[in-house]
Each structure stands twice: as structure tokens, then as C-alpha cells.
Amino acid sequence: NVAHGLAWSFYLGYLRLVLPRLEDSIKAFIAKHQESFTFLDRGSKKLLILIPLNASISDKLEDQDDRICFYDNLPNNEINRAGVRGRVYKHSVYRVQDEQGKAHDCVVEYATPLLTLYSMSQESSAGFGEPERRQQVLLFYKTLQEILDRSLECRNRYKLILLNDEQEDDSHALSKAILRHLQQQE
Amino acid sequence: NVAHGLAWSFYLGYLRLVLPRLEDSIKAFIAKHQESFTFLDRGSKKLLILIPLNASISDKLEDQDDRICFYDNLPNNEINRAGVRGRVYKHSVYRVQDEQGKAHDCVVEYATPLLTLYSMSQESSAGFGEPERRQQVLLFYKTLQEILDRSLECRNRYKLILLNDEQEDDSHALSKAILRHLQQQE
Numbered sequence: 001n002v003a004h005g006l007a008w009s010f011y012l013g014y015l016r017l018v019l020p021r022l023e024d025s026i027k028a029f030i031a032k033h034q035e036s037f038t039f040l041d042r043g044s045k046k047l048l049i050l051i052p053l054n055a056s057i058s059d060k061l062e063d064q065d066d067r068i069c070f071y072d073n074l075p076n077n078e079i080n081r082a083g084v085r086g087r088v089y090k091h092s093v094y095r096v097q098d099e100q101g102k103a104h105d106c107v108v109e110y111a112t113p114l115l116t117l118y119s120m121s122q123e124s125s126a127g128f129g130e131p132e133r134r135q136q137v138l139l140f141y142k143t144l145q146e147i148l149d150r151s152l153e154c155r156n157r158y159k160l161i162l163l164n165d166e167q168e169d170d171s172h173a174l175s176k177a178i179l180r181h182l183q184q185q186e
Numbered sequence: 187n188v189a190h191g192l193a194w195s196f197y198l199g200y201l202r203l204v205l206p207r208l209e210d211s212i213k214a215f216i217a218k219h220q221e222s223f224t225f226l227d228r229g230s231k232k233l234l235i236l237i238p239l240n241a242s243i244s245d246k247l248e249d250q251d252d253r254i255c256f257y258d259n260l261p262n263n264e265i266n267r268a269g270v271r272g273r274v275y276k277h278s279v280y281r282v283q284d285e286q287g288k289a290h291d292c293v294v295e296y297a298t299p300l301l302t303l304y305s306m307s308q309e310s311s312a313g314f315g316e317p318e319r320r321q322q323v324l325l326f327y328k329t330l331q332e333i334l335d336r337s338l339e340c341r342n343r344y345k346l347i348l349l350n351d352e353q354e355d356d357s358h359a360l361s362k363a364i365l366r367h368l369q370q371q372e
């Protein structure tokens with residue numbers, strides 16, 4: 001089950017390295033940008049991780065929804081990793097407009113392993129096709145949820161956002177989903 | 187089979203992005219360092235990928251063998267990827283001394299997904315233990331070999347170095363293995 005291994009890899013090789021450092025990165029970012037009215041929502045000091053059920057991922061979030069624009073990157077984290085000296089781990093900050101036009105800042109990205117699931121479903125030699133892909137995305141989401149629930153170092157530092165593709169005709173579906181999670185009570 | 191998915195992820199999410207750009211990165215590096223007597227071995231314009239059967243990986247190669255030292259990093263490659271703006275991909279150049287004391291430069295790193303295999307075998311909830319791990323490393327190696335053999339964009343730009351742990355008592359086993367592959371006829 002490919003999704004099982006990719007969820008573990010995403011946790012062991014990424015989330016457990018970057019989530020503990022996230023709050024400090026955001027503080028350094030706010031200090032450098034000297035803005036006092038940003039990162040005010042409840043969820044805004046967490047990494048928002050987008051998991052689209054159809055595994056359809058954009059490299060730039062603004063390509064999916066014009067109420068989203070790229071603001072800047074958080075400071076780089078450099079970690080020596082398996083022979084690569086100072087491998088860079090970074091996150092992007094996006095400004096998301098709500099329906100009143102007010103801007104909300106957040107640290108958001110797609111779950112990168114879904115790119116692998118998507119590409120594997122296109123490669124005939126990889127052994128699985130489009131019908132299995134949706135199931136694998138769900139398995140990825142559930143496995144990741146269980147791993148993160150048990151992880152003390154990652155507690156409260158992330159939000160998994162499962163994106164259904166039912167509102168395909170709403171061009172602001174993504175910003176609305178992000179804002180819903182950003183403003184959610186725990 | 188975890189190793190199958192990790193091999194695909196390593197190819198789709200990394201090797202197929204970075205290997206086509208490798209030769210240009212090395213040229214830029216040689217120009218910047220203005221050295222004419224480096225990267226002379228046959229294998230030195232390729233990415234050497236270390237695959238230790240016991241999945242035992244060092245973050246710094248010089249920790250494994252004192253005939254290896256870190257030289258510098260190749261220039262950064264920035265790619266927009268799944269919402270992260272300008273995600274950085276880089277490789278490290280190492281200087282490896284042969285038994286005559288002569289230095290050989292090469293671009294070398296461990297296959298990072300093996301870190302996931304190693305950590306998963308330590309986590310009881312991940313569903314596999316140390317006995318399966320060696321098998322999974324072999325499966326990773328074979329799957330990766332098959333994928334890369336069929337990949338036109340990656341042809342001749344890499345070398346997979348399977349490291350057996352039999353010469354555990356030779357403190358220069360790693361540099362010797364690297365040099366053997368670096369100087370090999372095609």
C-alpha cells in the first residue's frame with residue numbers, strides 16, 4: 001500500500017523535522033516584516049496541509065483561486081541530511097482574502113507526496129491507476145492523521161485540510177476551505 | 187510494499203527533477219571555483235547515490251571515513267513545488283582521497299528514503315521491523331534500478347552504489363567503494 005509508506009515518509013522525513021521549528025520561523029518572519037496585524041487567526045501559527053481527494057495539485061496556490069496571493073517565504077531552515085550539507089526546508093506564506101475582502105495570512109502548502117501518487121497513477125509501470133488513486137489519497141490522509149495524533153512533537157502545530165472536489169464550479173472553493181480551517185475553534 | 191512506493195517517490199519527486207540539470211550545475215561550479223584539475227574521473231559528472239544494505243546513514247559522509255571531506259555545495263536549484271515557492275534542491279561535492287593520497291571530486295549523497303525505511307523499522311506502529319528492512323532496501327534498489335533504466339531524461343547521469351556491510355572493520359570501505367564506481371568503465 002503505497003499511501004501507507006508515503007504518509008510515514010512525510011512524517012518521518014519532513015513534518016517531524018519542520019513542525020517543531022515552525023513557531024520560531026513565524027516569529028522571525030513577523031519581526032522582519034514588522035507588521036502587527038497579521039497571523040491573527042487561530043490557525044495561523046500552524047502549517048496548513050492541503051490534501052485534495054483528486055490529487056490535483058498546483059505549484060502556485062494563486063493559480064487555483066484569485067483570492068489567494070503569495071506573500072513571502074518563511075526564513076530557510078538548513079539541516080544536514082543524508083550527505084546533503086545544509087539541505088533547505090522552507091514554507092510559503094500566502095495572503096487569503098475573505099468574502100469581505102479582509103486579508104488573512106497563513107502558512108499553507110499541498111501534501112507533496114500526493115504529487116507522487118498522482119504521477120504514479122499516470123505511469124503504467126508503477127502498478128496503479130486512476131481508480132485506486134482516490135482510495136490511496138484517503139488512506140494517506142487517515143494514516144497521516146493517526147501518526148500525527150500520536151506525535152507529541154507535532155501536537156497543535158498543523159491542520160490537515162481534506163479537499164473534496166465537489167465544488168468544482170466554485171472558483172473560490174480553495175480560499176473558503178482555507179479560511180474555514182484557519183478560523184476554526186479547537 | 188513500502189520500498190516500491192519510496193523508490194517511485196525518489197524518482198518522481200527528485201531524480202527526474204534534478205538529474206537533467208546536474209551537468210549544468212557542475213559546469214557552473216567548476217567555473218566559479220576556477221579549478222582545472224577536478225571532476226576528472228569518468229563518473230564525476232554523475233550523481234553517486236549510496237544505498238547501504240543496513241540502511242545505516244550518516245548526515246555527513248566524513249563521519250564514516252576520514253579519507254572523505256566536504257568540499258562545497260553545487261549552486262542551488264529553485265523549483266516551485268506544490269505551493270512551496272522556490273523550494274531548494276542542492277547537492278554536496280565531496281573530496282575523496284585514494285590510497286596514494288590523490289584527491290577525487292564527486293557529487294555524492296545517500297538515498298534519503300532509506301532514512302524513512304530505517305526509522306519505520308524502529309517505530310512499532312509503522313508495521314515493519316529490522317528483519318524486513320534489509321529486504322526492503324534490496325527491493326528499493328531493484329525498483330529504482332528498473333525505473334532509472336527506462337528513464338531517458340536520467341540516462342547516464344547517476345550511479346547507484348549498493349553498499350554491503352561486510353567490510354565493517356575497514357574504516358575506509360566507503361571511500362574505496364566510491365572510488366571504484368567513480369573510476370569504472372561504462
Ligand SMILES: Nc1nc(=O)c2ncn([C@@H]3O[C@@H]4COP(=O)(O)O[C@H]5[C@@H](O)[C@H](n6cnc7c(N)ncnc76)O[C@@H]5COP(=O)(O)O[C@@H]3[C@@H]4O)c2[nH]1
Nearest residue numbers: 009010013014089112113195196199200274275276298299
Ligand atoms: N513540501 C516539502 N518540502 C520539503 O522541503 C520536503 N522535503 C521532503 N518532503 C517530503 O517529505 C517526505 C520525505 O522526504 P525524504 O527526504 O525522505 O524523501 C525525498 C528525498 O529522498 C528526495 N528529495 C526531495 N527533495 C530533496 C532535496 N531537496 N534534497 C535531497 N533529496 C530530496 O525525494 C523524496 C521525495 O520527495 P518529495 O516528493 O518532495 O516529498 C517528500 C517525502 O514525501 C518535503 N515536502
